[in-house]
Amino acid sequence: MPSLxxxxxxxxxxxxxxxxxxxxxxxxxxxxxxHDRPLSVSDVAELVGITRTAARRFILTLEYLGYLSYDxxxxxxxxxxxxxxxxxxxxxxxxxxxxxxxxxxxxxxxxTASLTVLHQGRVIYVDRVHADRxxxxxxxxxxxxxxxxxATGRVxxxxxxDEGLDEYLESxxxxxxxxxxxxxxxxxxxxxxxxxxxxxxxxxxxxxxxxRSIAVPVRDAxxxxxxxxxxxxxxxxxxxxxxxxxVLPRLLTAAAAVEKDFADDDxxxxxxx
Numbered sequence: 225m226p227s228l229x230x231x232x233x234x235x236x237x238x239x240x241x242x243x244x245x246x247x248x249x250x251x252x253x254x255x256x257x258x259h260d261r262p263l264s265v266s267d268v269a270e271l272v273g274i275t276r277t278a279a280r281r282f283i284l285t286l287e288y289l290g291y292l293s294y295d296x297x298x299x300x301x302x303x304x305x306x307x308x309x310x311x312x313x314x315x316x317x318x319x320x321x322x323x324x325x326x327x328x329x330x331x332x333x334x335x336t337a338s339l340t341v342l343h344q345g346r347v348i349y350v351d352r353v354h355a356d357r358x359x360x361x362x363x364x365x366x367x368x369x370x371x372x373x374x375a376t377g378r379v380x381x382x383x384x385x386d387e388g389l390d391e392y393l394e395s396x397x398x399x400x401x402x403x404x405x406x407x408x409x410x411x412x413x414x415x416x417x418x419x420x421x422x423x424x425x426x427x428x429x430x431x432x433x434x435x436r437s438i439a440v441p442v443r444d445a446x447x448x449x450x451x452x453x454x455x456x457x458x459x460x461x462x463x464x465x466x467x468x469x470x471v472l473p474r475l476l477t478a479a480a481a482v483e484k485d486f487a488d489d490d491x492x493x494x495x496x497x
Contacts, residue, residue: 252282262298321486326353329478333471335457342380347371361432372412373405375427376439376454382420383449404429434459438467440479453479
């Protein structure tokens with residue numbers, strides 16, 4: 225079973241403000257969010273890198289608080305965890321500014337559109353407007369995906385400094401998700417570099433068979449990439465050429481409109497977490 229990096233390891237161990245118990249508790253919640261099945265105490269202990277005793281204490285506390293429930297198959301997340309996500313979704317003006325443009329984009333192109341941000345090397349979907357079409361990937365708000373295998377991820381990674389990109393690639397252990405997924409570090413670097421140079425990225429069935437996606441950056445007033453917009457479509461319905469020639473211009477227009485409407489709003493400089 226793959227191991228989740230501990231949240232605590234991302235903090236300075238000698239920092240007097242570092243509350244390790246909180247960091248570990250959040251790691252336990254993240255273990256559940258990364259798996260679509262119930263987990264046992266042993267599963268959580270292995271995933272988070274803690275003892276079974278510690279895992280049991282965290283799980284029982286989270287169950288008491290209403291974030292987990294138990295049945296014969298193990299522990300699972302409860303709807304109460306949505307309160308945490310809702311707090312994020314309701315607290316940032318970018319989401320309110322971007323949503324009408326996402327909706328308009330979907331009306332124009334007839335395909336699903338999303339707004340994403342980067343967090344610890346993964347893409348997080350913070351808004352998504354579905355078209356009346358079938359997609360092969362079950363992606364909803366809050367879904368977390370490996371950035372290297374997605375168009376939106378490569379756009380977001382292209383906003384990193386050279387040093388930041390080096391650190392990302394050095395820590396990356398890529399997994400072949402489909403027969404089209406690039407797992408060679410230099411190939412992944414090249415695709416991110418191309419995204420940086422051309423200002424957009426296209427992923428052809430790298431995340432899931434039958435799914436094509438194209439993405440562009442959303443920038444702040446200083447030119448930094450704070451989010452990405454993307455359009456996804458089924459490969460049998462839309463070709464890569466059609467995404468590039470027909471969808472991309474509309475996607476760029478939507479991103480420019482979001483940036484314009486957002487220009488006067490106050491957004492923290494470290495939005496790309």
